[in-house]
Amino acid sequence: MTTNDLESAQDASTMIGIIGAGNLGQALARTALRAARKVVISNSRGPESLAPVVAALGAGVSAGTVREAAAASIVAIAVPWSSVPTAVSGLQWHGQTVIDATNAWDAELGGRTSSELVADLVPGARLVKAANTLWAEVLGADPHEAGGRRVIFLSGDDAAAKASVVELFDAAGFFVIDVGDLVTGGRMQQQGAPCQVKTSWGLPQSDSEAQRGPARRTGLWEKANCRGTIVRREQ
Numbered sequence: 001m002t003t004n005d006l007e008s009a010q011d012a013s014t015m016i017g018i019i020g021a022g023n024l025g026q027a028l029a030r031t032a033l034r035a036a037r038k039v040v041i042s043n044s045r046g047p048e049s050l051a052p053v054v055a056a057l058g059a060g061v062s063a064g065t066v067r068e069a070a071a072a073s074i075v076a077i078a079v080p081w082s083s084v085p086t087a088v089s090g091l092q093w094h095g096q097t098v099i100d101a102t103n104a105w106d107a108e109l110g111g112r113t114s115s116e117l118v119a120d121l122v123p124g125a126r127l128v129k130a131a132n133t134l135w136a137e138v139l140g141a142d143p144h145e146a147g148g149r150r151v152i153f154l155s156g157d158d159a160a161a162k163a164s165v166v167e168l169f170d171a172a173g174f175f176v177i178d179v180g181d182l183v184t185g186g187r188m189q190q191q192g193a194p195c196q197v198k199t200s201w202g203l204p205q206s207d208s209e210a211q212r213g214p215a216r217r218t219g220l221w222e223k224a225n226c227r228g229t230i231v232r233r234e235q
């Protein structure tokens, strides 16, 4: 094996693939870069359409097809809830860790958690729900703030997959809290549940923004914890 082969094998095992290149996909790319990981980011329109995005994110990020992103060892889904089935349709899953960062705002889930439904769509992958409780602008920024670290909640049924996601976010500077399996923890990360209310609701900048935001629809924004929870370690 040549040095180049070895480097590309190492890249493949630490690469982060991202399906969805909008607000959250780009924030996740910045998180991965903070953790010194390489990123392949994708959308429905093909790699050429992502040239400006890749240029803005900088070195370490390349554009790929959805299939190429899904070949990474950790794959994040960052598409609108209604687009998830189409985005993952036909992909091959053979043990990749899949981060479900979506929010199923106001969707009918038939009594299950949204991540249980996503897990059904990626058979053979190991699903971890994470990174859905911070606004993209907060997720993409330096998590070290006010003498502490911003919190990322995660849940999942596979301990090794969760450990790999903990490692990623910890290396990026976040304080990671595991809230359990996809049923119990996943529910705590959903709309209106404790992890969302305490961490993601940005206080609205204006009345018109408040009228538009999902927090307004649920009436929870007055209880918002502006810009997310920060944990400080005792010295």
Ligand SMILES: NC(=O)c1ccc[n+]([C@@H]2O[C@H](COP(=O)([O-])OP(=O)(O)OC[C@H]3O[C@@H](n4cnc5c(N)ncnc54)[C@H](OP(=O)(O)O)[C@@H]3O)[C@@H](O)[C@H]2O)c1
Pocket: 019, 020, 021, 022, 023, 024, 025, 042, 043, 044, 045, 046, 066, 077, 078, 079, 080, 081, 083, 086, 087, 088, 101, 102, 103, 104, 131, 132, 133, 134, 135, 136, 137
């Ligand atoms: N924005 C936030 O602050 C935030 C915070 C936490 C969680 N989330 C969750 O993150 C998800 C994405 O939100 P967003 O704000 O990033 O949305 P967004 O800015 O509208 O971006 C959506 C991205 O998904 C891509 N996409 C749509 N359908 C696709 C498909 N079939 N295959 C591949 N890519 C597809 C779009 O690419 P095309 O242009 O090719 O369609 C676009 O790049 C949502 O589930 C949201 O609830 C968002």
